[in-house]
Amino acid sequence: MDLPEAPYDLLSRMIAVSPSDLGPVNAQVRRVCADAMSLPALPSDSAASDGAAIRDFAEQFAADVSSISEAQRGAFLAATGNDAFTVTVCVFIADFVPRVSAGLAALGLPAIPEPAGWDHDVEPIDLVLNRFAPTVGAMRALDPVTTEVVRLRGAVQHACRLCKSLREGAALDAGGSESMYGDIESYETSELLDGRHKAALRFVDALIWTPSRIEPDVAAGVHEHFSASEALELTLDVMRNAANKIAVALAADAPRVAEGTERYLLGSDGQPVYA
Incomplete structure (x- = not known):
């Protein structure tokens, strides 16, 4: 399979992440x-800490980020202090x-390469x-x-107010519409x-809610409709979109507009461009 190497390398680097002063928390x-x-x-290179505040926050982050309570968030922020953002990104990687x-594995695509060693210097937020x-x-x-439909499904599943307030312009120009997007929930x-x-949305739901048991028919649906390159991008898109969990977990997902939606473009460099 002729698949891009860059995202695999970055995923491998995420596995290697172990901030020098946060090893036990990362574990x-x-x-x-x-x-x-x-x-x-x-894997981890430290003995795990056992703080209840970080445990409860991470567990809820993985299970359903939209249900993190104010009490859980407050306890986590108190426990992590100035490292709160970095630790939250470590939770995202772990999740x-x-x-x-x-x-x-479910799609029969190449596995993430094992890293050569631990990286104690890279900044998880930047990575x-x-x-x-x-x-x-x-x-x-x-x-x-399809990219936008997948993004909006993740926005709803993670209850990200910011993501739900946005509409990608290339998708609108290619036939996306509010009527279509309104059907995503059903x-x-x-x-x-x-x-x-x-087929894409069934796979999105499986990765979000039942990643340990992705049914064969869900994988078969992806194979029926998508090439290997498309299936890889679909999988990675679910993770890219799920970075909204970081904002949701920290209550930093305020919408960009008070009412309606805002159009933006996903630039050729992969960065959002707003009007």
């Missing part, structure tokens, strides 16, 4: 998130890299938000409407979403 959240998903945990591994997210955003194997009965969209 803890990797174990907690994996247990919540019934998936193998990412979503195993999901992607499960998705790749996830400034490198991985735009790298995946710049991929163009998928058509823009996509199985939609007459506006086609078989390709529905």
Whole structure:
């Protein structure tokens, strides 16, 4: 298979992440998130800490980020202090890299390479938000409407107010519409979403809610409608979109507009461009 190497390299680097002053916390959240998903945990190079505030936050992040309570968030912020953002990104890595591994395995795509060693210096925030997210955003194997349908499904599943307030312009120009997008929540009965969209959305739901048991018919639906390059991008798009969990978890997902939606473009560099 002729698949891009860059996203695989970045995923491998995420596995290697172990901030020098947060090793025990990183180990803890990797174990907690994996247990919540019934998936193998990412490796760690430290003994895990056992703080209840971080455990409860990470567990809820993995299970259903939209249900993190103010009490859980407050306790987490008190426990992590100035490291709160960095730890939240470590939770995201612990939560979503195993999901992607499960998705790749279910689709018969190459596995994430094992890293050569631990990285104690890389900044997790930069790696996830400034490198991985735009790298995946710049991929163009998928058509823009499918990409947007997948993004909006994740926005609803994670209850991200910011994501729900946005509409990608290339998808609108290619035939996306509010009528179509309104059908996403009940996509199985939609007459506006086609078989390709529905196959993608079944896979999105599996990665978000049941990553440890992606049914063969869900994988078969992806194979029926998507090439290997498209299937890889679909899998990575779910993770890129799920970076909204970081904002939702920290209550930093305020919409860009008070009413309605705002049009934006996903640039060729994978970064959003707003009017």
